[in-house]
Amino acid sequence: MEKLVSSWYKNKPLPESYIFPPETRPGNLTVPTCKTIPVIDLGKAEGRNRTRIVQQICKASEEYGFFQVVNHGVPEDLMKESMDVLKEFFEMPAEDKAVLYSEDPRNRCRLSTSSVNYAREKVHHWRDNLRHPCLPGLEDCIQLWPQKPIRYREVVARFSIEAKKLGSRILEFVAEGLGLEPGYFGGELSEFMQLSVNHYPPCPDPSLTLGIAQHCDPNLVTILHQGDVNGLQVFNNGEWIRVEPLQNAFVVNIGNQLQIISNDKLKSVEHRVVTNSNLARTSAAFFIAPSGDSIIEPAKSLIGQASLYRAFEFKDFLLHYFPNLENNDVVMERFRSQA
Structure with missing residues (x-):
């Protein structure tokens, strides 16, 4: 528990173990806000406008690997209540959170500072993670979830159901845009969903550390509610650009598996999270992923003249991903076809 950033950060200098190497630290934080990452209005996706929305989603997925959606159908009051209860979790006394703290990545429900293994990290991230x-x-x-706050299980369950509905809807749009049959991404390809809640306390020197280092997501697609505090940055055309939080919006992020299934038509793009010295930031990411035994390979109708990836089981991808998660080229190269 003493390793949680929120338990010791106040009035303390930045520890050396949280300082990233010069080539990866954010440095000057005045990166541009991206005005071009598309914001897609899903309320216009019915009737004659559906084709245009599908085209917008696929174009954004090809060019940026990211887009934001508004009028998505998730009730605004549920979004607010969910973020309130998640923030409330991190504000609880240490003794209430201690029962969930674990450094073992095999624990299915755990509170930690690391998504993989704290002891093996070269540099620690400035965040607590549930x-x-x-x-x-x-x-x-x-039954695995936190029992406190009292309303956590009821509220987050409703939020999870709505996030899965939204993810499934977006995957249907993607399938349609790629020319795949309806329901292509249903079943075991999107069977699993995990919630990752990140809490980033104010940081004494945001130029030297990161909330999350650069990486691509290993799953199919990520549905992110980033709250109302800046932090998310996407690497695009050789520079880091800031994704401005929009009220009642979700950020959609293309994962590695969707890039592979699309035979590189869609892109899983590197992203990171920076900190700030004044405000805490809490975000909620729903990772939609295949079952471990699922066979992943490019869709046959998208192969064209060459399949760029060999077939593999998703669990094998994860075994290679986590030791190399900050180097996506190394991750993906392992599964490319050897022509």
């Missing part, structure tokens, strides 16, 4: 499964079997998953 993660747990949501699917399959929501009722069973709920």
Whole structure:
């Protein structure tokens, strides 16, 4: 528990173990706000406008690997209540959070500072992280979740259901845009969903550390509610650009598996999170992923003259991903076809 940033950060200088090498630290934080990452209005996706929305989603997925969605159908009051209860979790007394603290990545529900292994990290991230499964079997998953705050399980369960609906809807649009049959991304390709909640306390020197280092997501697609505090940055055309928080919006992030299935038509793009010295930031990311035994390979109708990736089981991808998560080229090269 003493390793949680929120338990010791106040009035303390930045520890050396949180200082990133010069080539990876954010340095000057005046990166441009991206005015071109598309904001897509899903409220216009019915009837004659559907084709245009599908085209917008696929174009954004090809060019940026990211887009934001508004009028997505998730109730605004549920979004606010969910973020309130997640913030409330991190504000609880240390003794209430201690029961969930673990440095073992095999623990299905755990509170830590690391997504992989704290002891093996070269540099630690400036964040506390709570993660747990949501699917399959929501009722069973709920039994693993925090029991405090009292309303956590009820509120986050409703939020999870809505996030899965939104993710499934977006995947249907993607399938349509790629020319795949309806339901292509259903079943075991999107069977699992995990919630990762990141809490970034104010940092004494944001230029030297990161909330999360650069990486691509290993899953199919990520549905992110980033709250109302800046922090998310995306690498695009050789520079880091800031993704401005929009009220009641979700950020959608293309994962590695969707890039592979699309035979590189869609892009999983590197992103990171920076900190700030004044405000705490809390975000909620729903990772939608295949089952471990799922066979991942490019869709046959998208192969054209060459399949760029060999077939593999998703669990094998994860075994290679986590030791190399900050070097996506190394991760993806392992699974490319050897022509």
